[in-house]
Amino acid sequence: MTDVNFRLTGTPACLVCNAPLPFHQARNNKLCGRIECDWRYSLLQKQNKLCKKCGRPLAIREQHFGVCAAPECQRAAIADRARQEHEQRERWYLALREKAERLRNQVMGDFGIRNAKSFRLAVIPASLSKITRLPAKRRREFRNYLKQLIDRVFAAPVPVVLNQDQNQTAPLADQEIRLQAASGQACACCQGSCCGGGAFTYAYLEAATLQRYRTAHPDQRSRKVLAAYMSYVGDETTQGSCVYHQADGCSLPRDMRSDICNNFYCGGLQDFRQNTPVTGPVRGFFIAATENTLHRAALVHEDHTLMIPVSSTDMD
Numbered sequence: 001m002t003d004v005n006f007r008l009t010g011t012p013a014c015l016v017c018n019a020p021l022p023f024h025q026a027r028n029n030k031l032c033g034r035i036e037c038d039w040r041y042s043l044l045q046k047q048n049k050l051c052k053k054c055g056r057p058l059a060i061r062e063q064h065f066g067v068c069a070a071p072e073c074q075r076a077a078i079a080d081r082a083r084q085e086h087e088q089r090e091r092w093y094l095a096l097r098e099k100a101e102r103l104r105n106q107v108m109g110d111f112g113i114r115n116a117k118s119f120r121l122a123v124i125p126a127s128l129s130k131i132t133r134l135p136a137k138r139r140r141e142f143r144n145y146l147k148q149l150i151d152r153v154f155a156a157p158v159p160v161v162l163n164q165d166q167n168q169t170a171p172l173a174d175q176e177i178r179l180q181a182a183s184g185q186a187c188a189c190c191q192g193s194c195c196g197g198g199a200f201t202y203a204y205l206e207a208a209t210l211q212r213y214r215t216a217h218p219d220q221r222s223r224k225v226l227a228a229y230m231s232y233v234g235d236e237t238t239q240g241s242c243v244y245h246q247a248d249g250c251s252l253p254r255d256m257r258s259d260i261c262n263n264f265y266c267g268g269l270q271d272f273r274q275n276t277p278v279t280g281p282v283r284g285f286f287i288a289a290t291e292n293t294l295h296r297a298a299l300v301h302e303d304h305t306l307m308i309p310v311s312s313t314d315m316d
């Protein structure tokens with residue numbers, strides 16, 4: 001990027017009066033040297049009316065953004081903003097972990113547990129949405145989507161299962177069972193932040209999900225399948241989230257959920273799972289947070305959870 005102003009003719013020019021500058025002068029100076037230009041430029045500088053990237057005086061519509069419309073300045077400003085936001089998030093994350101560690105040590109002290117670190121710290125998102133009545137329009141839209149999907153699946157021939165064993169999923173290893181139990185408790189602490197996406201993807205249900213269900217229930221006709229899926233849609237739902245997202249979690253049984261719903265773990269939970277020892281009890285201290293605010297905490301030992309009250313001072 002250059003901070004030399006080029007006129008339309010391609011010759012360097014004074015940033016204020018646009019008078020042409022000899023190349024040797026342009027290398028060291030953006031201005032023509034006239035006192036008026038120097039004075040005007042320093043006034044614009046004091047008023048923050050110069051492009052932060054190239055130093056050109058800003059047009060009125062550019063002043064709010066602090067950068068001129070030149071593509072290289074725009075790109076540099078976007079990169080700056082992204083870097084600042086990333087650094088901000090890093091700072092928040094570190095501060096959150098510090099708060100969480102203090103809270104964990106305090107709770108461990110209260111319970112007389114010596115090895116606080118055996119409950120590994122994990123920061124997960126927090127859903128803050130309230131429970132609300134499911135509007136009739138949303139129920140109708142969801143039913144229509146589901147009906148079309150099921151009709152499409154039933155229009156295709158029943159998939160041939162060559163080998164019954166292929167349909168059976170391998171039993172989970174003991175450690176995976178423990179890990180899943182602890183992950184479920186973590187999701188309960190978060191209250192289903194990732195289920196928000198289910199609102200506009202119809203619970204992530206797709207043909208493959210319904211095909212799987214159909215294979216597992218060959219005796220059910222399409223109407224019965226629709227009724228089965230609709231029977232888990234309650235009168236209430238979490239505001240702005242999936243129709244199955246209820247106060248106590250997902251109301252849809254696991255074998256009816258999409259693969260995405262069954263296999264997705266957010267970054268915090270993935271990190272926890274990947275760093276869990278391959279043997280021994282699965283324990284965690286989960287912190288549900290948004291940006292720099294801690295909302296809920298849970299001490300988890302596999303399928304047991306102790307919700308920890310979070311005071312306003314913990315949230316500061």
Ligand code: SF4
Pocket residue numbers: 124125186187188190191192193194195264265266267269
């Ligand atoms: S996977 Fe992560 S975001 Fe989704 S419910 Fe569980 S903790 Fe929350």
Ligand code: SF4
Pocket residue numbers: 192194195196197198203204242243244245246249250251252257258261
């Ligand atoms: S079906 Fe269940 S797990 Fe999937 S998005 Fe909806 S509430 Fe979440």
Ligand SMILES: [Zn+2]
Pocket residue numbers: 014015016017018019031032033034037
């Ligand atoms: Zn000038």
Ligand SMILES: [Zn+2]
Pocket residue numbers: 051052053054055056067068069070073
């Ligand atoms: Zn610029």
